[in-house]
Amino acid sequence: MKVCIIYDSERGSTEKVARVMADAIGGRVEVKVLRATENPDIEDCSLVIVGAPIYYERPLPSVKNFILSKDGLKGKNVAVFILCIADKFGRLGKAYTERRYMRLIAEPIKGRIIARKVFDGWILKENPETLREAQEWIKRVLEAYERENVLEEIEHPGGGENEG
Numbered sequence: 111m112k113v114c115i116i117y118d119s120e121r122g123s124t125e126k127v128a129r130v131m132a133d134a135i136g137g138r139v140e141v142k143v144l145r146a147t148e149n150p151d152i153e154d155c156s157l158v159i160v161g162a163p164i165y166y167e168r169p170l171p172s173v174k175n176f177i178l179s180k181d182g183l184k185g186k187n188v189a190v191f192i193l194c195i196a197d198k199f200g201r202l203g204k205a206y207t208e209r210r211y212m213r214l215i216a217e218p219i220k221g222r223i224i225a226r227k228v229f230d231g232w233i234l235k236e237n238p239e240t241l242r243e244a245q246e247w248i249k250r251v252l253e254a255y256e257r258e259n260v261l262e263e264i265e266h267p268g269g270g271e272n273e274g
């Protein structure tokens with residue numbers, strides 16, 4: 111069983127999150143971290159984690175292009191994550207990330223989506239809480255996959271509590 115983490119990143123935070131995730135489960139399963147722009151081979155991956163940052167109100171197009179290039183990841187188990195800042199803006203921000211950003215990245219996916227997660231991104235100063243959440247989330251995703259479960263709820267930073 112192999113896990114592929116496919117991401118793109120402009121300023122490095124999504125890449126960092128992808129690598130932290132790989133480290134968190136690397137002792138248990140074989141993990142490949144690959145950039146969406148490099149036509150990654152996911153043939154032998156039964157669980158595909160797809161991650162994108164949000165720029166100008168949408169996930170980086172390279173990630174959607176990757177999904178489309180693999181026939182929507184048909185036949186795969188897929189977990190999706192995004193990095194953005196809109197989630198910081200209380201209840202409205204949270205609803206917006208679900209309705210717009212998460213929908214845009216999940217839309218082309220034909221595989222079985224087993225988890226969806228919104229992370230707080232950053233621009234200059236690395237967010238250690240995001241990295242901690244990434245480690246915790248990927249372990250739960252792997253566990254869900256192994257038990258053939260689905261994490262139904264879209265998860266948000268800080269455990270999904272509304273602040274506004």
Ligand SMILES: Cc1cc2nc3c(=O)[nH]c(=O)nc-3n(C[C@H](O)[C@H](O)[C@H](O)COP(=O)(O)O)c2cc1C
Nearest residue numbers: 119120121122123124163166167194195196231232
């Ligand atoms: C030019 C620019 C545009 C951005 N646009 C959005 C946006 O529309 N919505 C949002 O929630 N976050 C937005 N962000 C925040 C990024 O999603 C966040 O900084 C993310 O962690 C960047 O990922 P990266 O470091 O992997 O490129 C923007 C950041 C920058 C620098």
